[in-house]
Amino acid sequence: MPAVMQSGAVRRLVIKTFVDLGTEHSALWDLEETVSVDEGRVVARSYLLDRLFAMWLIEVGIIQFYDCDGNMLRTVSLFDPVDARMAA
Numbered sequence: 001m002p003a004v005m006q007s008g009a010v011r012r013l014v015i016k017t018f019v020d021l022g023t024e025h026s027a028l029w030d031l032e033e034t035v036s037v038d039e040g041r042v043v044a045r046s047y048l049l050d051r052l053f054a055m056w057l058i059e060v061g062i063i064q065f066y067d068c069d070g071n072m073l074r075t076v077s078l079f080d081p082v083d084a085r086m087a088a
Contacts, residue, residue: 007045010063013076014047014054017065021073023050 015028027050036044047054051068065074 010045010056010078011047014056014063015049017054017063017074017076018047018049018052021052021065023052 011031011033015031018031019025019028030049032048034046034048035042036046043058045056045058047056052073053066053068054063055066056063061078063076063078064072065076066072
């Protein structure tokens with residue numbers, strides 16, 4: 001997996017995982033994406049949809065998925081070849 005993951009590929013992985021976790025296809029248009037910047041560098045992106053939340057920690061290379069109560073549902077490592085294939 002390349003050190004720099006394309007944001008579009010990660011977004012597709014997040015949407016696929018949200019659907020796997022029960023989000024209705026019709027809700028996909030409501031995806032909210034937020035970019036976190038620290039000292040001029042993008043350090044994270046977060047995604048909110050249908051009571052599910054995901055956070056991509058860019059430097060660490062992981063995406064963590066949470067329910068509306070803050071319970072972690074899943075972690076995907078973009079540096080793990082098996083997990084990373086899901087994002088391709």
